[in-house]
Every structure is written in structure tokens, then in C-alpha cells.
Amino acid sequence: MGNSTLLPELISCTADRAPHSTAITYGKDSLSYESLQQQVTALASGLLSLGLQRGERVAIYLEKRFETVIASFAAPSAGGVFVPLNPLLKAEQVSYILRDCNVRTLITSPERLSALQGVLSDCHDLRHVVLTHADCALPEIPGIHACHWNSLLEVPYKRGHRVIDTDMLGILYTSGSTGKPKGVVLSHRNMVAGAKSVASYLENNSNDTLLAALPLSFDAGFSQLTTAFHSGARVVLLNYLLPRDVLKAIENEKVTGLTAVPPLYIQLTQLNWPATVTEHLRYFANTGGRMPRETLDALRRHLPKTKPYLMYGLTEAFRSTYLPPSEVDKRPDSIGKAIPNAEILVLREDGTPCSPHEPGELVHRGALVGMGYWNDKEKTEERYKPLPVHAPGREAGLMLQEIAVFSGDTVRMDEEGFLYFIGRRDEMMKTSGYRVSPTEVEEILYATKMVGECVAFGVDDDRLGQAIQVIATPIDGVAIDVEALMAECRQRMPAYMIPAGIDIRHGPLPRNPNGKIDRKTLSTEWCEKQPR
Template structure:
């Protein structure tokens, strides 16, 4: 690819008056905000547009194929059943808790076009965690697969707002609900009925500022918080992705993920969970609108991914950087036809700059890209791709035109960044973000909302710098968390679980470098005098309370107190250095286990 136009020129051309990506300023919650003038008004509008793709393949799962028209009819019947069977109305919450299945997408769209607020829950959560998400959101109806249903069953009696559960099976076997459940349980097939050409969506009128989703994100204190996204948030991300693709094409490259010669559509390999903003906002919604084929995997496996890339002529794949590296390093790579790949997109975890070179070596016609965003920014805020990424591989790219980003120094006490704040490529500080992609706040958590959102700005919790071209570099995390394979693990949650063990006197959780996952969870533990416990027992104790990806895989037992500052805060940099500094950093080996007496 040869870039013939600057970023600034491309932005001016694409956002000029009358163009698809023209911008205007509207007031959102009292704050003047730049928005995409021609963005769809709601997710319902997006689904209606998708019907034009007709008999093109939309969802592919194992041997199942669903066209856009078939999908539309199924969604219409589902949406009507939500209203007729369970009385779901605009603004009520509908949860989806299942692995990546076609029914995930169908349930999402059915709830969305009904005006319900979709609540995707982490499919790896335990029963108590799922109960919390359903109870906190006040969910009326839940779409679940059989695995999640079995976890939820003991908790159904404790969910007074829940009016119904819709169950599907992963292996497509028949499902029979247990007798005398506290709430009605029906199968997905019963809800769908017999879709046909006359299937129609229930009548609804949706506004861009209506709530659309609640995505739960773990917090630095307490339980997970539900980030409330609006219809505008979702549609902004869609338009931002289309803008990025158009800018890529305008600057002399094929659009990211363009169909290869002879193909009538692009194909995306879905390798990340739909219950994350990346999977839902940037993959599901974007590919639905674009008329692309979405190929689902039962579970992540690099060899299976290569098989699907060849069979389905995949044009875009990615996920977290670890997944890309696993595909490239697979012993089956050389024997598979990967020539259809036009884009390798990833984010959600720190990416080594060396990965860019390896992508260009193994996928020579592809455009590598790495973006930055949060649940609270409805996925994409910045994107670095193509030649820009090769030129600046350690950057996450410039912000999309409807977003403002600022570096705010530590100690700043204002409610919005002042124009006279220090700036320049050497200035670091917390990254603040403003735009129509920023969610309206946290569900029923006013204090947390006030601490994170101010006058349209989001305090990201990430430490960054911005160079003279506007490219953002994430240099550190202000939040105390571990990113394991793209999953955020907040230390306080794991520490709280460890403290529940009677033998634990003190503990601290840190990230341990891992070549594939980026980081794993590690814990330093101080035992109570006279107690005995093994690392395996502590790991099992945490696993009984939290999802598996949060369980420490490295546990160090210490006889001396944890290092703390005068205010009592654990000095985690010092602790990490003492634990990992003896030549073990990046090896992923177990440092200690056994018993303490």
C-alpha cells in the first residue's frame, strides 16, 4: 500500500458538507457534541437496512447457514414473542447469556428492535455472578444456552423481576425444562415458531438517546458496573468503523476486509465473545449493516480458525493479539490457503510492535490494524491501520473525527480539560475522551458515574501521550487491573475473594507477563499464623466464587508483609519487581506453590 493522501486531507474530504460522513453539533445531555449527521437513528434502522442483503449468507455456525432474509424473519417472530408471551416493552431489560451462537445474534436483534435494553452477560461467569447481573439490571427475560441455564437454575427463585427464560442448546439436542421452575422456561424454537415472508417487527418508535444496551464492566471497587449505552452510541461506532474503512480506501489501500476478486461479499471470522463491546458493537453490528458473512466458532482454536479461513474465504479475522500470533505460529499455517485475508484487526490487549511485521510477512495483502476503546466508549475511539501502523506500530492511532481526546495531568481538578493544559508528544497523563460514543453512565450507580463522567468527558483510567500528528500512545494503566487474553480482571475483585479464605491474612494481585495471553493473574499471599493451605486450594477457592479467567495461575506465599506506602496502599510496582525481577519476567512459569506453616 502507498499512502498518497494525508490523514488530515482524507478527513476533510470525507466529512465535507453533503458527504456520507458529514458532521453536525447536537446537544447530548446538555453538552454540545459533534455527531455523524447521517448515522442511523437506532439499531432497529440497522436491522431494517440489513434485509436488503436478502439471500446472502449472514450467520455461519458449524454446518448451519442463515441468510439475511431468514435472519430478519426469525428476529421478527422473536420480537413479537417477547411482547406477546412476556409483555416486554420499551426500556425493559432483556439479557443474553450464552457462548457465541447464532441465537446470540438473533436474541440481540429481537430485543433491540423491540425497544428493550439488551444486557449481554459474560458467558464465563459463575451462577452467583450471573444472578448478580440479572438482579442488578432488573432483567425481565433472559436468552441463555443450556450451560448457562444449568448455572442459573439454582438462582431463579431469587430473581423477582425475571418473567421468563428462553433456552437453546449448543449441540442442537432437544431441551426439556425441569418441572416447577420459579419462572416460565421455553425453548428458542418455541419462541421463533414458523417464520415466513409475512413476519414483521412489532411497531416501535425509538430515539437516538434511548437506552440500547447495558454492558457490565468490572470495577476497581465493588461489583461489576453496567455501562448504559444509547442507540446513538451504537450507531456512532458503526459509522466510525465505516469512516475508518473509507479513509483507508481513499488513502490508497483496499478497504479493510474488502471482498477478494470473484467474491460477492466479505467474510469475518468471529473469534472474540459477543458479550464484549468489540464483539457486539464492532463485529456483530458492523457486519450486519455491511452485509458481510459472520462465521462463528464453537471455541477458539487456531487450527480450526485456519480451516475456516480457507473454507469460508475469510477476509477479516483477529481478536486479541495473542490469537493472531497463535494463527501465525500454527504448524498448519503453511498448508492452508489464507490468500483471501485482507485485514487483520485486533485490540483489547497490548500488542507488541513486532506483530505488525509478522502480519505483513504472513498476510502480505492485508491491512493490519490496532484500535483502542473501552466498554464506556462503545468500542472504537482510535484506530491505527495500514502504512500508518507500520510507521507507528506502538500507537493505537488517531481518534475518529467525532471524538476528542486529551491528556490530563495528574492532580487536575476541573470538570473538563482546559485549553491551556500542557500538551505535546512528551506530555503524559490520563486520557480523557469526549464524543457521541461515550455512554451515558453506569446503571443505578450515581457515585461511580460522577467519578468517571463529567460534562461529556470520560476519564479513561489509562495513561497516554499524544504526538504531533494526533496519534495516541497508551503508556500505562491508572486502573489496577490485569488484561488476560483481552479479558479485564480487576485486582480488587480477586483480592476480595482471596480474603474470604480463613487462612489469608493479606494479599495483592498483579499481572504476570505471558507470551500468548499478554498477562496472567498472579497473587502474593501472606498467611495467618498457624494456618496451612496450598496454592491449589487457594485457586480452587477463587474458582468457586469467580469466573475461571480471574483465578490466579501464579501464587507466591510470603513470610514478610507486603510493601505499602504511608497511606497503607500496596506498592505493586515494587512487589511486581521483587516477584518477577529474578529473570522470570515473561516466562509464564510458576514461581511458588506448596504450604505455609
């Protein structure tokens, strides 16, 4: 394990000490650490030849493949900022992100670029498009220079812009309560500290093989890369269609570490596990929501020798807590304690610490606290705030303020310091591991021009964590064709955002005192009417 301070050094340090070790596997092909380092350096030079300036954004709109990994490390190696885009996003959502963070360079495939043709004219800062396929014809896009990936790899070496560990490294977009995605800004320090922390408690080493089943646009998905590269381990990239594909990959690649969201684990428990899977899988870990007790028990029956790690994290602070495997039998509902190099506080509204078992807000302090939300001062000030004067770790003689992440999640802490999740304080929905804004769903429904009013909310679901439910009213009394509306949703939304159900009501929806549609009341009424 190297003494990395910048993200690209996670690769270069391992390449120096173990150049021929396998870094990543995709399909039947693999790249050694030496080869990966060479391609990262080459692409960084290519990006610099396009005029990439320090801090400029490079968006990556690809499924998991070698180029996705190389580009994610090459952009910061050149001194730029990488912006990973979820491959499930539709054109309008991609366009919003490209515009929001003023992306100058987009790396994508010809097929994905074709789907974006109708929105690129709105992306006024976009100057370059890099296509991954060498044999494709370069499109002519007004005001945008298109080039092939391979042509950038052939550019003579150029030294990247000087950066330090507190410089901006990447922007990870997550749904926001305003309906538009929020860009969480992370520094080199955040990512590297996170890699070292996670690797330490998962006990990762150069003998590990980690399965990258989560999207690399997720903090936990990208963490599979950073943790592995810090440890000198191998990462297997997997774009799976069926849960059975995950089991096959674990078996065929002799995977030792799996991190996934609860909905995938639920599906996996319903399959027959080959005995060879259990021979190599050293641990499994959850992210993106609480692991249902039944699912945890079923996994442990399938994997009696595999260590379970129950985790909790925020994109705004990468990872916050974990429950050691030795504590799972004793307290399976706990989210554990703070990860290494972080402190988790449970505070009252006045900033004072809560007593044992008293509900309060989870506050994260330490090296993993991000740099705020891109281009959103108001939301940044809501979530990233100075540590209160009464909080542990805040001494009166300190003149500079320390910024911590106030999660918006309510938790309690027992007498031994173990944390228990109670609920989310905002209206965000968490489904299939994704954070989804109800307003974002509603805006898309309104865009169909098939509804008069609508409201979206999350309801508890054993498989998804939360399922998205919608209540809508017709326009001027004209009946809503629910099947046609659902078809529009499938056309306009990523799969994880599509409502599980749409109920039709007549007349205006109830309002709260501020004149807004009363989401909470509607959600409560809907749940009370469901059969128990």
C-alpha cells in the same frame, strides 16, 4: 449501506436491499438477511407477549450461535435492553449481573440454566426464562415462568415500544475496580455510530466475510455483527477451542476480516499458515491491548498482502483510535488517531491541552460516548465528566455541558497528532483481552477460606498482555496448599481470571497510609525479585 439510526435497522435496511445475501454462518448453516430479520421480528413479538416493557433488561447467556444474535437484536427491537453475558462467567457472577440490572427475562440453554439453579432464587426481578432447545423439559422454578424459544417465534406480530436513538440499548458488563463488574450503558446512537465509523475506516463492504472469534459480550466482539450488518457483509460465528480452529475457519470460510486480542495473535504466529489463508484475508485488527512488536512483525511475515489495523478502544466509548496500515511501518508503536466521528484529546489534570509528547489523560468526545455505568453514580461521575472549559471544542457561549469519557489512561501525542499509549492509571489488569479487577480476584480467593490476606496484581506478559500474580498469607499459621487453592480458583473463576502464580508470605501484608494493603509496593517487590 443503509441510513440506520436504531440498532435493529442495521439488519432491516440490508434485508430490504439484499434480502437473499447471507448474514450469518454458524457451523454448516447460514441465515440470509431476510430470514434473520424475520426471526428478529418474531422473537421481539414473543418477548412483548411476555409483557416486556420499554427499557426492561433481557439477559442472554449463550455461546455464539444463531439464537445469541437474534436475541441481541430482538430485545431492542421490542423496546427492551439486551444484556449479553460472557459464556465463561460462573453462576455467582451471572447472578450478580442479573440482580444488578434487574433482569426480567433470561435467554439461555438447558445446560447453562442447570448450572444457575442454585442462584436463581436470589434474582428477585427475574420473571421469565427462555430455553433455546425445543425438545427439553421445562423446569419448574418458583416465581419464574419458563418457555421454549420456538413458542415465542409463533406469537402473532406485536409492534415494539417506540424508542429513539438516544434511548438505552444495551448494558455491557466489564470488571470494575471495586471488585464487582460494571455495567456500561450504551444507546442506539452509540452502537450505530460505532458501526458506521468502524466500517468506514476498515472499508467494509458487502463482499466481506468477518470472523466473530471474540465473545459477543465484548464491545469489539459485538462490533463484528454491527459492522457487518451495516455493510451487508457476512459474519461467521466461531466458538474455538484451539488457535488452529481459527485458521481453519479463516481458510474454509474465506474470511476477509479478523479482529482479535493479542494473546490469540501470539498463538496464531506459532502455527503454520496455509497459503489459502492469505489469499482472502484482507485485514487483521487488534483490540484488548497493545500488539507486541514481535507479534505484529510475525503476522506481517505470514500475511504480506494483508493490511494491519492497530486499534485502541474503551467499552465506555466503543472505539477511540486506529492506526492506518500506511503508517504502521513508520510508527508501529502508535495507537493512531481518532476514528471517524470522534475527537481524542490529551489533557492535563487542570483540563488544559498537553503539549506535544507531554503525558496526559486520553479523553474521548463524540457520538460514541456511552451513557455511564448502570446503577453506579460515583463511578459514572469519575469516568464521564463535563468537557473542561479549556478543552478544544468547548466554546464559552455554550450553556449546556458536553459529557466526555475520561479514560484513566495516560498517553502522549506527537507533533503530527499520532497518539502513543503510556500506561493505565488505575489498578485494572488486562489479561487475554479481558479487563479484570484485582479486587474481584481477591474476593474469590477470600471466599475459599484458605487464605488470611491476599493481594492480586498484573505483571507484564508477552503472551497475555498481563498475567495475574497473587501473594497470600495463611490463616493462623496453617500452611496453604497451593495446588488445592489453584484447584478452587479453576472451579470458581473463568479461565482468563485464574492466577498465573500464587506466592505465600507469612505475617501481615504491608499497608499504605490509608490502612489498605499496599498493592503497588508488593507488586514492585515481586517484580524486582524475578530473574531478568
